[in-house]
Amino acid sequence: MKSIAAMGVATKETPFFIIDLRNLRSISIDTKKKTAWIQAGATIGELYYRIAEKSKKLAFPAGVCPTVGVGGHFSGGGYGMLARKFGTTADNIIDAKLIDANGQIKDRESMGEDHFWAIRGADKVDDNLLLRLFLKSNVQSPFKPGQSR
Numbered sequence: 001m002k003s004i005a006a007m008g009v010a011t012k013e014t015p016f017f018i019i020d021l022r023n024l025r026s027i028s029i030d031t032k033k034k035t036a037w038i039q040a041g042a043t044i045g046e047l048y049y050r051i052a053e054k055s056k057k058l059a060f061p062a063g064v065c066p067t068v069g070v071g072g073h074f075s076g077g078g079y080g081m082l083a084r085k086f087g088t089t090a091d092n093i094i095d096a097k098l099i100d101a102n103g104q105i106k107d108r109e110s111m112g113e114d115h116f117w118a119i120r121g122a123d124k125v126d127d128n129l130l131l132r133l134f135l136k137s138n139v140q141s142p143f144k145p146g147q148s149r
């Protein structure tokens, strides 16, 4: 899992560009299938909020800070309060769409299992921009609605 200290490091020698993901933040939740598609520009707080709007029983294991972005958090592993029981965020991602440096959009099947494994916890995604992720939100929340720990 990456450390916060490694974020945002750029040098004059290494060319880089910044992509604004603010409009890439839709979240669609299927409570029957207990899955969700989330775009990489959303925050984990937005994900928690949308799940809670749809279900008082479902939850998703990710970090504790609601302002953290999905793109970096999910590709870095994602550790939070539900992790001991349900694993990391990366363990609960079942598909992903990304665009590679050649402009090809790939999903789990077309990127291959090794690549899919690498984008879930292997730090930077480098030549790939994560577009959206397919989550299994089938975790039964251990907390009752309104309960504080």
Ligand SMILES: Cc1cc2nc3c(=O)[nH]c(=O)nc-3n(C[C@H](O)[C@H](O)[C@H](O)COP(=O)(O)OP(=O)(O)OC[C@H]3O[C@@H](n4cnc5c(N)ncnc54)[C@H](O)[C@@H]3O)c2cc1C
Pocket: 002, 003, 004, 007, 008, 021, 040, 041, 062, 063, 064, 065, 067, 068, 069, 070, 071, 072, 073, 074, 075, 076, 077, 078, 079, 080, 124, 125, 126, 128, 129, 130, 131
């Ligand atoms: C206040 C705070 C609390 C935190 N709490 C937790 C916690 O409880 N648990 C935990 O596990 N971590 C935690 N973290 C760490 C956090 O998960 C990482 O900082 C994470 O990388 C944040 O992702 P971001 O998209 O917001 O950041 P960014 O800085 O935007 O991205 C981080 C990295 O991911 C890459 N990236 C971002 N979006 C994409 C994309 N769409 N496609 C490809 N690459 C992308 C960036 O290029 C960069 O290398 C916390 C961080 C902060 C600041």
